Amino acid sequence: MAIAANKEELAAQLKGRDFLELLDYTPEEIRYLLDLAIELKRKQKAGEVYQPLKGKTLGMIFEKSSTRTRVSFEVGMFQLGGHALFLSKNDIQMGRGEPIRDTAQVMSRYLDGMIIRTFGHRNVVELARNSTIPVINALSDQSHPCQVMADYQTALEKKGRLEGLKVAYIGDGNNMAHSLMIGAGKLGMHFASASPEGYDPDPEIVKLTKEIASETGSRIDILRDPREAIENADIVYTDVWASMGFEEEQKQREKAFANYQVNEALAKYAKSDYLFMHCLPAHRGEEVSEGVIDGPHSVIFDEAENRLHAQKAIMAAIM
């Protein structure tokens, strides 16, 4: 992939943008953010102070639980010199029915940036559309782009490249599947998913990603058979069978996904130096065996750490 020669141009075009979907970003912009994440990680490890967001405040609206996202954004903002406010939906008037568009306008008068974790993706879009400050998608039912930035940063660090790598996603065609697929399409990686019938990724997103993939040389395969999907994979990814908001379907999903566990028997078909990834939280013994998630191929805690660095890069670039 041609990395745009002009970093200043890329930096300028990112200022003030929302970060809602990887679809909204060019391959060069995504690659720029990944490189910046790696650079900010280096700075932090070297003890170099880097505070471009001094005096700025980030609002963090959460309608769902979170460990990694909440802590990494709050710590990231602190490290960049700014301040973060945790806004649980139950504690702000949005939880009592104040319209998102009013919340957006009010918040824009106080804050310099906002993140939102919510159910329907339209909430993210509505918040962004009515705000005059950058809005970041911290997970919706449709997508989780911040997680994928951390995941592909991890892959880049471990493999030294992204283009041409194969990502196999085994399990629910959910928010993680969508963002991993789009990111792969944008970055020239191959993506193969295997999900049981009724749990495939959204066909609209698949269609859009395939169009992108035809320009970047990536290949997108939506399959049924986990063994076919995992064949020769460089990265093996899975996620919970019942995402937040789908807890009442747990039992029915356990049945549907019974043959979709990533375990040692399945992982044999991946490349011998494959990386195992999971966004966490994980359910050992369900979507992944203990041997795989706690085994030598697993990079789950590097991914979790990179949430911090990847999101610092996003905030530093757009705020």
Ligand code: CP
């Ligand atoms: N992976 C992730 O987003 O984790 P949390 O739900 O803990 O934020």
Ligand code: NVA
């Ligand atoms: N698919 C999961 C991801 C959690 C980070 C969920 O939405 O609950």
